[in-house]
Amino acid sequence: MSSTADSARSGAPTHDQNTTATAAELAWSQADHDVYVATSRGEFAGFVTVDDAAHVVHDRHSRRIGSYPNLAAARQALVDATRPPSRGRERLHRRILSRRR
Template sequence: MSSTDTSARSGAPIHDRDPAADTEPAELAWRQADEDVFVATSRGEFAGFVTVDDTAHVVHDRHSRRIGCYPSLAAARQALVDATRPPSRSRERLHRRILSRRR
């Protein structure tokens, strides 16, 4: 089926998806939007931004939620990369174990 085929029920286009695209972390592409704003995209989608305020670099995710404040632009960018990386299975298991102990 090609990406231009349509669904028989809805008439909406059906897009072929690459399953590997969802499992591999995408690299962030950075653009300077203003003198004090840097914007990141991942696979063409908005991923977050960094604002620079005197000595602080404040990172926000794709929903504009604040991730943290960092002393350098490099540290701020890495924080967004870490925040957008899907969790590993071992980390998920650890998280579930911690939550089960709290019950």
């Protein structure tokens, strides 16, 4: 299948996706016609597989994060999963846990 057909099927842009970086410094490479691999600072960060109409995201330990309707949403899910938690979110989490005790 051509890269244009892959791009149209996945909802991805038709330009070369091998050097696209996200806001979280993820670099994407297309490993196969249905597999996209992400790296962060040269380290493996996760991957997306295309399965019919779904884009399934896995983290760097190959744990499934979720299934998304298009490649852009799948990539964003991996960005969100690799982003360190904010201090505000950490404080909220600690506050919630302290209430449970």
